[in-house]
Amino acid sequence: MSTGRFTPETTRLDDAARAGWLYYVAGNTQDEIARKLGVSRQSAQRLVAMAVSERLVKVRLDHPIGRCMDLAATLCDRFPLTTCEVVPSDPGAPELLTGIAIAAAALLEKTLRAPEPRIIAMGTGRALRATVEQLSRMECPQHKIVSLLGNVMSDGSATPYNAVIPMADRVGARHYPVPLPVLARDAEELRALHAQEPVRNSLALCAEADLTMVGVGQMDMSAPVLVDGFLRPAEMAELRAAGAAGEITSWVFDDRGHVIDCAHNRRVASAPLPRAADRPVIAVAVGESKIKAIRAALTGHLVNGLITNELTAERLIALP
Amino acid sequence: MSTGRFTPETTRLDDAARAGWLYYVAGNTQDEIARKLGVSRQSAQRLVAMAVSERLVKVRLDHPIGRCMDLAATLCDRFPLTTCEVVPSDPGAPELLTGIAIAAAALLEKTLRAPEPRIIAMGTGRALRATVEQLSRMECPQHKIVSLLGNVMSDGSATPYNAVIPMADRVGARHYPVPLPVLARDAEELRALHAQEPVRNSLALCAEADLTMVGVGQMDMSAPVLVDGFLRPAEMAELRAAGAAGEITSWVFDDRGHVIDCAHNRRVASAPLPRAADRPVIAVAVGESKIKAIRAALTGHLVNGLITNELTAERLIALP
DNA sequence: ATGCCCAATGGGCATTTGCTTAGTCAGTGG
DNA sequence: CCACTGACTAAGCAAATGCCCATTGGGCAT
Structure with missing residues (x-):
């Protein structure tokens, strides 16, 4: 041209x-x-x-699919949720992340469009990674995006499903990658790590985040923490024996959503979970295998918002 | 269910x-x-x-151009336009000509790239001058470029915003500068001028132009015709009293786009306006002060195409 | 029960779309 | 100077899509 x-x-x-x-x-x-x-x-x-x-075209479905709305309402009713979004499932691929990723991205964009500076705290994981990929490119240098957990694996490499860096890149915001491992060697090292100035800064930002978005990990042999090598099978077995039902930003909790007092959690370097926060703390998760973990997180009020799909919502409601 | x-x-x-x-x-x-x-x-x-x-799927375009396209569609809807292009406004300089000049130049180049001979008729003015400056150099001797109006001012000097000569120069086409003043002294002189062979040739070419591109002049104290000395303030006042809303190639029209029957228009030496033509007659204009004039020209079907910017388009649509 | 009407259905077909291959052209750098 | 790169166009093909039309079958009046 x-x-x-x-x-x-x-x-x-x-x-x-x-x-x-x-x-x-x-x-x-x-x-x-x-x-x-x-x-x-x-x-x-x-x-x-x-x-x-390039995500220039945004397709929105302006029809409350009765089913999904019903499910969302039921979930809000049954658990202490302030926001809940249920997207239709693709019957052929019920674990597909695209749907919830689009919904989560829309939520993020709503916050990002604010002219006033906002702090967005992000966890890690496949769901959040997919979410970030659905974000439009935009230019919002006024906001800060902070990671809820370190991005360094025990062998020194970066975690695979980091969401903060690509997100900051896409939306042109400042970001705060936490120079931390996911797990400290022991409580001693943890104290030392947390005493560092940049780490304390990041944690302070997390504590006052206007929007927190996290994934939910299950605690079985298909768990992301296991697959990605943060935990060895023996440790997993130990945690399950101790009642572990799921994890959010590596904090392992039981089926009532209480963070378990155990050796593992004493080594977790992530920002503390903002339990029963007044600002939105949104879980983004789907999948048969995550249902127990999601239910525990909702029950324990570890999050106050949920984005999931139809099938997962059904299963959550069907649980006793 | x-x-x-x-x-x-x-x-x-x-x-x-x-x-x-x-x-x-x-x-x-x-x-x-x-x-x-x-x-x-x-x-x-x-x-x-x-x-x-059923409008369940809403498609939104997450790009500044989206708004422009919407505005263009609305203008096409509201006025008898066959083509309309709206370019983004520079918020800092909403009257900047560069944007529309690039768009208009692109349109010209599309015609110029045709291998068959084409006739392009051009008006004058700052917008067209800026358009010509955006044209790429090319070599198309098969086309003819003809001026819709004379380039001689009453004192014998050349008009400042002639577009045909630099355009022909840039694109290597033959051109037909009309050896005419903008205004004849009176109807008598006008007849004599129009009787000249080269003038009649030019006017004939204008009548069969494949593409006509004109500027739109407002009729107020900042009007180009006034600033450039074609009209004295008293004449302007007179015309405004007679209902003048704007001018195209010196033809003055009222706010319904009808060329006014007045002393001024009887002296205009320009080619007649191809009213409601089947071939493209494109107005290139931006600016707060030109809005009434543009609207009148569109309403009266003096042109069937418009290239403008976002702000001007908004104002045009906002008019009652 | 019969016949009719109308909406919904699925077959078939023309068009549109996504993608591949081959060739062209302008700009780039050795 | 020329090979190379990258991006484009043209041509063409298989899959996906949009749409017409004959058929179906339920509801309704006779």
Whole structure:
């Protein structure tokens, strides 16, 4: 395009946006778009695809699917929740994260659009990672994004499902990766780590976060903490014997949602869970295997909000 | 079913919403949806279509261009326009010409790239001058560029915002500068001028132009015609008293877009305006002060295309 | 019971879309 | 100077989609 000579990057995205609008809003065919934009059909198709992949087009379903609304209402009723969102399940792939990721991203964006500075605290995990991938690019340097837990594994490598760094990148906010391991070697080392100035800063930010978003981990042999190597099978077995039902930012809790007093939790370097907080603390989780963990977290008021899907919600309600 | 009461309507809409969700959010194909919902593919397609037609799926474009496209669509809807382009305003300099100049230049280049000979008729003014400056250099001797109005001021000097000569220079096309003043001394002189062979040629070319591009002048004390000395303040006052709302290539029209029958217009030497033409006649204009003039030109179908910016488009739509 | 009406259904077909291959062209750097 | 890169276009194909139309079957009046 002729206008390309000024800001190739911007212009390309602009054209993608134009193509996306013509396609999704005006209902043009890609051929028409190609003609209107003066490019080949293939380019038009690329532009439309780019508008989607760059998350320029947001599809929202403006119909409360009766089922989902009922489930959300029931969950709010049964557990101490202030917000609850249930998205439809894909019957073929009920553990698909896309749906809850979109819902969670919409929630994050609502906070991020605020002109006043906000603090958003994030956990880690696949669900949050998927959430971040659904965020639009935006420019909000006024906000701070802080990690609830360290991103260093015991062997010194970075954790795989860190969400804070890509999130800060996408939305142009400042971020505070905590220079901490997930687990300290012992209580002694933990004290030393927490005494560091940057760590104390981060923890202080977490404590006053306007929005906290976390994943929920189950405590069985398919647990993320196990798969990702934070725990050895023997430790897992030990924790389960001690009544462990789930974990949030590595804090292991029992089936009533009480953080267990045990050796493991004494080594957890993560920010303390803001129990029964007045500000939103949202769990983002789906899956058959996580149901007990989610229920425990809700019961114990470790979170006050939940984003999940239809199937998981059904199972949560079906529990005795 | 989700609810105890049996409401076929609701259920059907719910299914539509579900199908829409699976299609647009989860990215299923209609075949998969059909399988998952246990209906035929055709029914799935009907459900998806219903989700759209019932406005259950809302598509939003998360990009500044989205708003511009919306505004353009509204303008096309409200006025008899076949093409309309709205470019983002620079919030700091909402009257900046660069944006619309780039858009207008892109439009010109699309025509200029045609291998068949084309005739492009150009008006004058700052906007068109800025447009020409955005044109890439190219070599298209097959086209003809003709001026809609003379480039000689009453004192014999050339008009400052001529666009045809630099345009022809940039794109390597033949051009037809009209050896005419902007205003004849009187109707008598006008007849004599228009009787000249080269003038008649030019006017004939204007009449069959494939693309006509003009600026729009307001009729107030900041008007270009006044600033550039084509009109004296007294004449301007007179015209305004006669209901003048704007001018295009010196033809002064009222707020319904009718060229006023007055002494001034009887002296105008410019090519006649191709009212309600079948070929594109594009106005290129921005600015708070031009809004009434633009609206009049659109209403009266003096042009069938508009290139403007976001702020001006908003104001045009906000007018009663 | 019979026939009719109408909405919903699914088959079939033309169009649209996503993607691949091959070729072109401008800019880049050795 | 030329090979290389990257991005584009053209052509074409298989899958996905949109839509027409004949069919079905339930509800309703006769």
